[in-house]
Amino acid sequence: MIFDKLQKTKNLTNTEEIIASFILNFPRIVVNISLEELSEQCHVSQASIIRLCKKFGVKGFSEFKVKLASELTSFALDGKMLSVDLPIPEGSSTEDIADTFYYLSMQSLEYEYKALNIADVKRAAQLIHNADITYIYGRGESLIIAEDLHYKLIRLGLTSVLESMNGFQEAQSFTIDKHSTISKVAIVISQYSNSHQVHYIIDELVTNNIPFILLTASKDSWPFDKLAKVTLRVHSTESRYKMGSFTSRNAMLYVLDCVFGELFNINYEKNRDNLFSFAKRKTERDYYYRKNDHI
Known part of the structure; x- marks a missing residue:
């Protein structure tokens, strides 16, 4: 770990010790x-x-910062190590657990905000x-994230397709029609990007020229x-042997x-009106059904 090396490495020059001290502080x-x-x-070169x-x-320095930032997400506010894989130590109180998940969320958002590629x-x-x-494609825990985006898109009246049943995503077949004017895009959500299912899905997308x-x-x-x-890469140090995908x-x-906020902003007035119209229709339906409950 970077912090251990900064503290324990003995063969540093005077200049390197100055740099290491600043980083640790x-x-x-x-x-x-x-x-x-x-x-x-x-005051060094x-x-x-x-x-x-x-x-x-x-x-180089850019890669050093990424590793340093990843380790920062593993430190609790009191300076003690906090594992992102198993963040709750044995014997934790309910208050400790609440503090832990608050801190994990805060640190994850703080770093992603700083590292976000606009x-x-x-x-x-x-x-x-x-x-x-x-x-939209996602499996396991990634499916929860995929469903969240899917819901947001259909709320705007956009055509979004997400197969949530296990095995159905790989069964998606695209008919190649050179004369079709329908444009398509896909979003593949995968924490590790190394499963056979992800490989199959991406191969199908590339074969059919779907970005x-x-x-x-x-x-x-x-x-x-x-x-x-486009590759949207988040920074998480979670391993496969984890309690849950909290930070990722x-x-x-x-x-x-x-991404959704930017999408909404591209056609702001139309999207705003769509949301207002949906809310109005929902309110009117609720009123109608309540009024006719006795029938």
Whole structure:
């Protein structure tokens, strides 16, 4: 871990010790500043910072910040280690549990907000806006996130397709019609991006020339991220041996909420009117059914 190496590495030069000390004292500042800014704060050269990063097994300062930020999500407010896989220590009180999940959510959102790629959010929203049909894919815990987005899209009157039954997503067959004017886009949600089901779905999309957006927490989702029109990558250190997808779930929901907000904003007045009309119809129906309950 980066923090352990910063504290325990003995063969640091005087310049590297200055850098390491600054990082240990102000880790949250470091993940949000540039290489140039850190160089100015420590009064050292940028080359010295990069050499220190390489000593810790990373290629440069950008990768160093990603690893540092990931470890920050594992620290509780009192400075004790908090595992994202098993965040609740044995014997935790109800108050401790409430504090733990509040902190995990807060840290996940804080980091995703800082690391959010605005350009990719805009591109993803534009792809959905330009399409006549949006297909959404997700399995297991990713299906919960997929259903949340699916509900939001149909609330706007958009055509969204999500097969929630196990095995039905892989059974989706696209008819190749060269004369069709119906445009399609897909959103594939997969934390690890390495299952046979994901491989099959993406192969089907690519075969039928359907552009897709990939939402994943995997750092290495090759070749899927190369095939995707947009890759929305969240930062989570969860392993497969986890109590639940707490940080990755919050991160994915946040990123998709940003995409949905941008999509809503593209055609703001129309989308606002659609929501108001839906709410009005629902209110009128509720009134009618209550009035006729006695019949």
